Amino acid sequence: MKYVYAFHEGGKDQKYLLGGKGANLAEMTKLGLPVPPGFTISTDACKAYMNAADTLPDGLMEEVADALVTLEENMGKRLGDDADPLLVSVRSGAPFSMPGMMDTVLNLGLNDASVKGLAKLTDNERFAYDSYRRFVQMFGKIVLDVPGDLFEDALQDLMEDRDVALDTALSAEDLHGLVGTFKAIVAREAGVSFPDDPREQLRYAIEAVFKSWNGDRAKVYRKMEKIPDDLGTAVNVQTMVFGNKGDDSGTGVAFTRNPSTGENAPYGDFLANAQGEDVVAGIRITEPLGAMGNHFPECHTQLLDVMGLLERHYRDMCDIEFTIEQGRLFILQTRVGKRTAAAALRMAVEMEQEDLIDQREAVLRVQPEQLDQLLHPQFDSDASYDVLAKGLNASPGAAVGQVYFTADDAEAAAARGERVILVRPETSPEDLHGMIAAEGILTSRGGLVSHAAVVARGMGTPAICGADALRIDLAKKEFTVDREQIVCGVASIVTTTVGEGAVISINGSTGEVVVGEVPVVTPEPTGPFGIVLGWADGFRTLKVRTNADLPHDAQKAREFGAEGIGLCRTEHMFLGDRLPIVQAMILAETDAAEDRALAALLEVQRSDFVGILEAMDGLPVTVRLLDPPLHEFLPRHDEVLGRRVNAFIQGVGDPEADELMQALKRWEEANPMLGTRGCRLGILKPGLYKMQVRALIEAAVIRKRAGGDPQVEIMIPLTVIDTEMELLEGWVRDEAAKVFEDQGTEVDYLVGTMVETPRAAIVADEIARTAEFFSFGTNDLTQMTFGFSRDDVEGRMMPEYLERGLLKVSPFEQLDRGGVGQLVEWAKERGRSVRPDLKLGICGEHGGDPASVHFCHEVGLDYVSCSPYRVPLARLAAAHAALEATGPGTTA
Amino acid sequence: MKYVYAFHEGGKDQKYLLGGKGANLAEMTKLGLPVPPGFTISTDACKAYMNAADTLPDGLMEEVADALVTLEENMGKRLGDDADPLLVSVRSGAPFSMPGMMDTVLNLGLNDASVKGLAKLTDNERFAYDSYRRFVQMFGKIVLDVPGDLFEDALQDLMEDRDVALDTALSAEDLHGLVGTFKAIVAREAGVSFPDDPREQLRYAIEAVFKSWNGDRAKVYRKMEKIPDDLGTAVNVQTMVFGNKGDDSGTGVAFTRNPSTGENAPYGDFLANAQGEDVVAGIRITEPLGAMGNHFPECHTQLLDVMGLLERHYRDMCDIEFTIEQGRLFILQTRVGKRTAAAALRMAVEMEQEDLIDQREAVLRVQPEQLDQLLHPQFDSDASYDVLAKGLNASPGAAVGQVYFTADDAEAAAARGERVILVRPETSPEDLHGMIAAEGILTSRGGLVSHAAVVARGMGTPAICGADALRIDLAKKEFTVDREQIVCGVASIVTTTVGEGAVISINGSTGEVVVGEVPVVTPEPTGPFGIVLGWADGFRTLKVRTNADLPHDAQKAREFGAEGIGLCRTEHMFLGDRLPIVQAMILAETDAAEDRALAALLEVQRSDFVGILEAMDGLPVTVRLLDPPLHEFLPRHDEVLGRRVNAFIQGVGDPEADELMQALKRWEEANPMLGTRGCRLGILKPGLYKMQVRALIEAAVIRKRAGGDPQVEIMIPLTVIDTEMELLEGWVRDEAAKVFEDQGTEVDYLVGTMVETPRAAIVADEIARTAEFFSFGTNDLTQMTFGFSRDDVEGRMMPEYLERGLLKVSPFEQLDRGGVGQLVEWAKERGRSVRPDLKLGICGEHGGDPASVHFCHEVGLDYVSCSPYRVPLARLAAAHAALEATGPGTTA
Numbered sequence A, B: 001m002k003y004v005y006a007f008h009e010g011g012k013d014q015k016y017l018l019g020g021k022g023a024n025l026a027e028m029t030k031l032g033l034p035v036p037p038g039f040t041i042s043t044d045a046c047k048a049y050m051n052a053a054d055t056l057p058d059g060l061m062e063e064v065a066d067a068l069v070t071l072e073e074n075m076g077k078r079l080g081d082d083a084d085p086l087l088v089s090v091r092s093g094a095p096f097s098m099p100g101m102m103d104t105v106l107n108l109g110l111n112d113a114s115v116k117g118l119a120k121l122t123d124n125e126r127f128a129y130d131s132y133r134r135f136v137q138m139f140g141k142i143v144l145d146v147p148g149d150l151f152e153d154a155l156q157d158l159m160e161d162r163d164v165a166l167d168t169a170l171s172a173e174d175l176h177g178l179v180g181t182f183k184a185i186v187a188r189e190a191g192v193s194f195p196d197d198p199r200e201q202l203r204y205a206i207e208a209v210f211k212s213w214n215g216d217r218a219k220v221y222r223k224m225e226k227i228p229d230d231l232g233t234a235v236n237v238q239t240m241v242f243g244n245k246g247d248d249s250g251t252g253v254a255f256t257r258n259p260s261t262g263e264n265a266p267y268g269d270f271l272a273n274a275q276g277e278d279v280v281a282g283i284r285i286t287e288p289l290g291a292m293g294n295h296f297p298e299c300h301t302q303l304l305d306v307m308g309l310l311e312r313h314y315r316d317m318c319d320i321e322f323t324i325e326q327g328r329l330f331i332l333q334t335r336v337g338k339r340t341a342a343a344a345l346r347m348a349v350e351m352e353q354e355d356l357i358d359q360r361e362a363v364l365r366v367q368p369e370q371l372d373q374l375l376h377p378q379f380d381s382d383a384s385y386d387v388l389a390k391g392l393n394a395s396p397g398a399a400v401g402q403v404y405f406t407a408d409d410a411e412a413a414a415a416r417g418e419r420v421i422l423v424r425p426e427t428s429p430e431d432l433h434g435m436i437a438a439e440g441i442l443t444s445r446g447g448l449v450s451h452a453a454v455v456a457r458g459m460g461t462p463a464i465c466g467a468d469a470l471r472i473d474l475a476k477k478e479f480t481v482d483r484e485q486i487v488c489g490v491a492s493i494v495t496t497t498v499g500e501g502a503v504i505s506i507n508g509s510t511g512e513v514v515v516g517e518v519p520v521v522t523p524e525p526t527g528p529f530g531i532v533l534g535w536a537d538g539f540r541t542l543k544v545r546t547n548a549d550l551p552h553d554a555q556k557a558r559e560f561g562a563e564g565i566g567l568c569r570t571e572h573m574f575l576g577d578r579l580p581i582v583q584a585m586i587l588a589e590t591d592a593a594e595d596r597a598l599a600a601l602l603e604v605q606r607s608d609f610v611g612i613l614e615a616m617d618g619l620p621v622t623v624r625l626l627d628p629p630l631h632e633f634l635p636r637h638d639e640v641l642g643r644r645v646n647a648f649i650q651g652v653g654d655p656e657a658d659e660l661m662q663a664l665k666r667w668e669e670a671n672p673m674l675g676t677r678g679c680r681l682g683i684l685k686p687g688l689y690k691m692q693v694r695a696l697i698e699a700a701v702i703r704k705r706a707g708g709d710p711q712v713e714i715m716i717p718l719t720v721i722d723t724e725m726e727l728l729e730g731w732v733r734d735e736a737a738k739v740f741e742d743q744g745t746e747v748d749y750l751v752g753t754m755v756e757t758p759r760a761a762i763v764a765d766e767i768a769r770t771a772e773f774f775s776f777g778t779n780d781l782t783q784m785t786f787g788f789s790r791d792d793v794e795g796r797m798m799p800e801y802l803e804r805g806l807l808k809v810s811p812f813e814q815l816d817r818g819g820v821g822q823l824v825e826w827a828k829e830r831g832r833s834v835r836p837d838l839k840l841g842i843c844g845e846h847g848g849d850p851a852s853v854h855f856c857h858e859v860g861l862d863y864v865s866c867s868p869y870r871v872p873l874a875r876l877a878a879a880h881a882a883l884e885a886t887g888p889g890t891t892a
Helices: A015-030 A043-051 A060-075 A114-122 A125-143 A148-162 A170-189 A199-211 A216-225 A276-283 A289-295 A296-314 A341-353 A361-366 A368-375 A407-415 A429-437 A449-460 A527-539 A549-561 A570-574 A576-587 A590-616 A637-649 A656-665 A680-686 A686-705 A722-743 A757-760 A764-768 A778-786 A791-804 A817-834 A849-858 A868-885 B015-028 B043-051 B060-075 B114-122 B125-143 B148-161 B173-191 B198-213 B216-225 B275-279 B288-294 B299-313 B342-353 B358-364 B368-375 B408-416 B431-438 B452-461 B528-538 B549-558 B568-573 B577-589 B591-616 B638-649 B655-667 B677-684 B686-705 B722-744 B758-762 B764-768 B778-786 B788-804 B819-834 B850-861 B868-886
Strands: A004-005 A038-041 A088-093 A102-110 A233-240 A248-255 A267-272 A318-325 A328-336 A386-390 A392-395 A398-404 A422-423 A440-443 A463-465 A471-473 A479-486 A490-499 A503-507 A513-514 A543-547 A565-569 A619-625 A711-716 A751-753 A772-778 A839-842 A863-866 B004-006 B038-041 B088-093 B102-110 B234-239 B250-255 B267-272 B318-325 B330-337 B387-390 B393-397 B398-404 B419-422 B442-444 B463-465 B470-473 B480-488 B490-499 B501-507 B512-516 B544-548 B566-570 B620-624 B710-715 B751-757 B773-776 B839-842 B863-866
Touching: A004 A015, A004 A060, A015 A043, A015 A088, A015 A233, A015 B566, A038 A060, A038 B863, A043 A199, A043 A233, A043 B778, A060 A199, A060 A233, A060 B216, A102 A125, A102 A199, A102 A341, A114 A125, A125 A148, A125 A170, A125 A199, A125 B387, A125 B764, A148 A170, A170 A764, A199 A233, A216 A267, A216 B318, A233 A463, A267 A289, A289 A296, A296 A318, A296 A328, A341 A361, A341 A368, A341 A527, A361 A527, A361 A868, A368 A849, A368 A868, A392 A479, A398 A407, A407 A422, A422 A429, A429 A449, A429 A576, A440 A449, A440 A503, A449 A463, A463 A503, A463 B125, A463 B470, A479 B267, A503 B710, A513 B819, A527 B577, A543 A549, A543 A868, A549 A590, A549 A868, A565 A570, A565 A863, A570 A576, A576 A590, A576 A656, A576 B148, A590 A619, A590 A686, A590 B393, A637 A656, A637 B638, A680 A686, A680 A711, A680 A722, A680 B788, A686 A722, A686 B677, A711 A722, A711 A772, A722 A751, A722 A764, A751 A757, A751 A764, A757 A817, A757 B778, A757 B819, A764 A772, A764 A817, A772 A817, A778 A817, A778 B758, A778 B778, A791 B568, A791 B677, A817 A839, A817 B758, A849 A863, A849 A868, A863 A868, B004 B015, B015 B043, B015 B088, B015 B330, B038 B060, B043 B198, B043 B234, B060 B198, B060 B234, B088 B198, B102 B173, B102 B198, B102 B419, B114 B125, B125 B148, B125 B198, B148 B173, B173 B819, B250 B288, B288 B299, B299 B318, B342 B358, B342 B528, B358 B528, B358 B868, B368 B850, B387 B480, B393 B452, B393 B839, B398 B408, B398 B442, B408 B419, B408 B431, B419 B431, B431 B452, B431 B577, B442 B452, B442 B501, B452 B463, B463 B501, B480 B591, B490 B528, B528 B868, B544 B549, B544 B868, B549 B591, B549 B868, B566 B568, B566 B863, B568 B577, B568 B591, B577 B655, B591 B620, B591 B686, B638 B655, B677 B710, B677 B722, B686 B710, B686 B722, B710 B722, B710 B773, B722 B764, B751 B758, B751 B764, B758 B764, B758 B778, B758 B819, B764 B773, B764 B819, B773 B819, B778 B819, B819 B850, B850 B863, B850 B868, B863 B868
Parallel strands: A398 A422, A422 A440, A440 A463, A543 A565, A543 A863, A565 A619, A619 A711, A711 A751, A751 A772, A772 A839, A839 A863, B398 B419, B419 B442, B442 B463, B544 B566, B544 B863, B566 B620, B620 B710, B710 B751, B751 B773, B773 B839, B839 B863
Antiparallel strands: A004 A038, A038 A233, A088 A102, A088 A233, A248 A267, A248 A318, A318 A328, A386 A513, A392 A463, A398 A503, A471 A479, A479 A490, A503 A513, B004 B038, B038 B234, B088 B102, B088 B234, B250 B267, B250 B318, B318 B330, B387 B512, B393 B463, B398 B501, B470 B480, B480 B490, B501 B512
16 A cells, blocks of 8 residues: 655646645645645545554555655755755644644754754854754654743743843844754653654654644544544645745745635735735834835746636636745635635635636635624724723624613713614614614624514624623723733733723624724625626525514615515514503503504504514515514513512502513513413413404405505414414404404415424424414524523523533524434424425524525525625525535536 | 114114113113113115215104004004103214213103193193193204293293292192293294194104214314214113102112112112102112112112122122112113222222132222322212312312411411411522421412422322402401302302411312312221232233432332332432522622532432332432422522612612622523423533532442442433533533542443423434433423413413313313324334334333323333322223223133
């Protein structure tokens, strides 16, 4: 078996044999690019090593020795040579990019003898010894597992001793001494003396790469990513080149197109007499790529040729690392480059026009997640700022404004023309007017489905929730944040106080809170945005609807391409100035009082429905009958208690508070998520659903008379048992029939249910006998399938779970295929077994998550529904899913 | 097709054709018993009627006419005859007993002419007209759907007019007039004049029976019971006989053995010159069956012969209704008779000894549910009492005692030698000492899994929970109950106040609260109890374990036959005098403080475990690591708030209350059921589980050294993801290994998990890679599968759901096969697919429910686990399941 392959022997399709990095280096070599020569030890060698209980396979080191001889001959240098030593880098390279594996050892081949050759050759003793001490440090830490702090501490001690602040101020002599110190650390900690023989160094490094394949982090990562344990890793051994050998050397990074704007023009940074890390570190000021032509005209021309060749070869914008060593250009690495959303769209459209790629590929080139950048204001990427606190990224986009602590104050300030950030411990329906007035919302409590988060996303207002470092004092109208700062090794607590009217900036996409104004850019979706989404619509089969409760949200979503409403939550229609009527209904002690309140609600609900059906005319509108428990429409327990305590202290009565407290106690629940909500409430308060059905059907009749095309789907929430569905479907049909009789006009409508409990999914066949459609409420389904209440686990448990790798991603962000997805699939199969044309959709938060949209496509749902600002993303994700399912397309 | 069968043409195996009642009447006729003759219209006729859109099939009425002629010839009387009319009853009779169907029409055949013949024949005009008016009333109401109130009102009016209090005081003339009034009501309400032609009466009645098959209640019932809609019902037409034709007539009910004690001797009641309903109504004082020999020696002898014959024929105790008409005995009905638990056991054992049945059948003759009667004190069945209020039957058995309102008062009173009933709004861990001291527990709030209910069941103490009519005033130490009383048609509210020290009686089996002392009988399980359970053990394959947290509960359960502990909840070990240590752990601000608290807990937990392992020596003991959320170990929010308000009012501070409030807020959850509990808590507080594992393994080592045989199974609660299980299993094994090293001794143990979330069931194959056993926590599994929090739905929603027939039985009482059962089955299949010897059990409340035990047997679990007092029941239910699965046995 052959274990070692020179770069020219491989190609980009051999990543299972050579690893991703090795295959790529081979590809460039094959293209004739000036890649520093080297060889790759295959994954077969790693597998043999593992199978032999961590013993290098017979013949491997002989093959390595042969490859090394060839390399030495090729380069005209010898590893460990006293005069002109060959130095190499050793890198791991698995078939899939994998954190937790051995990274890189540079400058391998240095020892006490060859370092002198390097010093002489470069005429730079300091450079040579600095390279040497870095090699010993890197090798000790990465290959021999010596704690890295020990080296850092020794360096620190030396700097203190020499009274210098930067290590660049240390002399060649100092660094020479440091090599000795480092070697002593290695001998003490690793129990072996530092290997001076470069071939022995190489053997150590190869074994270290193989061992790292079975390191704890690598294993956890493979488990999460479902990468087989027996793939093994390759090892790349490559000649070192140096861009810091003088003014005839340099290094840089180049992009074949502008990664920020997408413009079709070379782009990049360049530094003369420097190493790669200097460009990245940003210590020295780089020059633009064009300026390179002044210093190195030939290399510049050669680089532009390479760039053109690579872009045509990869049919995509490439990101290239290069080094010029004494006037000679080397290409160290290339890969498809990262880009902004705007650039991705522009490149996709232009490359399609250039016949570099076809429409299918153009659509696949834009990542759905990126589109958010184009739909919400963002902090200017050039701005620098100091983050005061971090919370949950509850609603994307950036906002700047003055802080106000009550909804009333926020509304008043906005009326004065101020930009407002509403800051609250958490929000409730009573804060709605302040939330509407605000540019951004910041809360110190609550998770990604807290009231603040859900409402903000629906309105497209940036929001951060659960920023628990904020101590909000509502009485003083200020919040404070304590931060630990370490200055000169001394920790201290810095307390920042932000009072009413102070300006802050929040980034709802990242959860960052900043004091003062951060420049914000508001992107405008441009031509390519519409073109790519148009192409996407041609490929996808999954429909995209929106979750919208109000006419203007519906209108906005329709502009974004929504093909109907998948979830119209009627509870939002119970808020604001209707709240007193709703409370009257809850507090009603007689049927007559309850009927009066319901009649008042009928009026306002009907007009809401008319507006929504008008905005979505000709498209389906799924209206969910009231879902939340009634106590959500009452003031908070603490607040009412506070009123009663006050009344008690003042020796007066507060009968209204007493009544509210009675109602709160009556409707109080230990676990409201699993309590009297959804259709359970509908069954306990039959008048409520009848009123809602009447309002909706009357609205549809009004729209039809006005020449519209209302497409009504009535959704029963939280069904668990087929009998519930039968009972309520009967009520709906009875009430609709009465409206038709009263009005003398009929409209078509469907009656279906929200599948949001595990049981509903399991007995879907029984429920589908009555239900004409299912909409999967995957938020609740996830909560019940996992037994995770979002309110409770998101802040406390989830970070720990993600940190420990118990979960790869929160199941509330990405639909859990193993559990929740399985239920969705069963429900689909069982439901369609009795009703083949059962309409199926998803209306949880997952409707706006690309991976979840993929799942919905794969499992065969009819549509996903998401908040208005996620509609473009879902359209693109649905196209990706369809394209990936049918395999790669033909390319031009 | 033949539609009509004379009684002598059928037999007991033809219930699908003739219905249950018809098959039984045919069987008795075939046995030669003196059954009043008649015929049965088959279910085929009903099916034909339904298929022909509610039209009687061709030829049916001709066949009926022929059968009638035969009957008339047989009886020597004619239907509608003016002189000697034949009267018949018409009854429905479906293959399965079914409420909601047409019941019975008696005396069919009476009209204005034949009533005179009846009067003359019986020489009793009043009897004849009373029979006639009853017939018109019954026919009007049942056959013609006239509201029954109208007849009752008319009767009432007449009685007022005649100024009599009882209808027996009305004269023949009055009754004659009433017939006219009733007929007028029928004509007005039903729109048809009352049919005078008896054959027309019969046709109406037959159609009414057929129609009632598709009545709403009957349909709902069939749906719930999964009885096919197309079975149809039969109609029985039978000659009337009268026990009230004079002193040579009579009627009675007889049992072949004593249904109360099981004694093998005839038993029954008898009334001369009376109708069947007079015996049942209890207006006249009946004579014992033996006394019948004095009046009717021949009939008595004949009856005893019939009883012997029926018991041998049915091989069971029979319940017989008979009538003597003018010296002639008729058997009207027989069925296998109901009996008490004690009687069932005695009959089963004695019939086996008499070779009437075999052991299999003997075991099947005792219903598991009945055993509860024998394990707990009961109200004396002869006692009469007035029920003050009803609550949930939280823990079975009856108790009498003096009321105390705090745990301390209860404990003090018990120490003085008083019998105590502890009355609390609800209980918490802090009330435990009072609960232990009490004979019975009564709460006004909380459901069947509230703290009070769970603890009481575990201790075998009678308890009623959620008796929400009780308004408890803890300050005044009294409770009041308002009841509406209607006296002479006037409603008034009667308020009963029960103060400290007053005597009340509670029946935890029925939920009844009674003021004063109700005589209580304490049954003693006798010989037959042990014999039948012993036989049961021989048949069952399902093991029965117990849920026990304390050594003496384990001991008790072992006496009841438990074969191990399926669930030892360690949280109960955190209560009582350990609570301060637990609170110290929760409040700990430093690791050192937390470690100190954990060390203290280690000591007490270890000694608990030693006791439990000793009590269950040689049998498996499954110990669940701590499951509930931490806030359950803190005082209630209201209480701490109260302390702080008090401190505020008095202008002083209460730092402890402040600290507790902080902790409460830290651990407060919106939905604790779906929050940080189970292994989530274990992962967040690693020291806790390590302490518990150490305590348990050290206890096992101690037991092993003492010569015991500890069989430890460590259970991780609330697993959702395989990675959780892997992480925690690792911790358990690491800690156990440390103990083994410290102690120099090893013990075997298993590590498994509680499957109590839908996801754990779905991904059971992934979890079973690490878990060595699954215990299904079906309480939580039901809560999450349905999305029903017991605390919230049991009192409010469930009664409505049961009432409306949306659910047949609460899924918390009987395992829901369609949803939860499906998950259990999937988990079994998937789990065993990767670990064929995966041990499977159930440890929710369902482990003590017979139907659920059946399910566990069918699905192939290894064991069920239930509270100690349910163990005998589960043993018997498991035997029933095994016997029913293998089909009927041979009988002697």
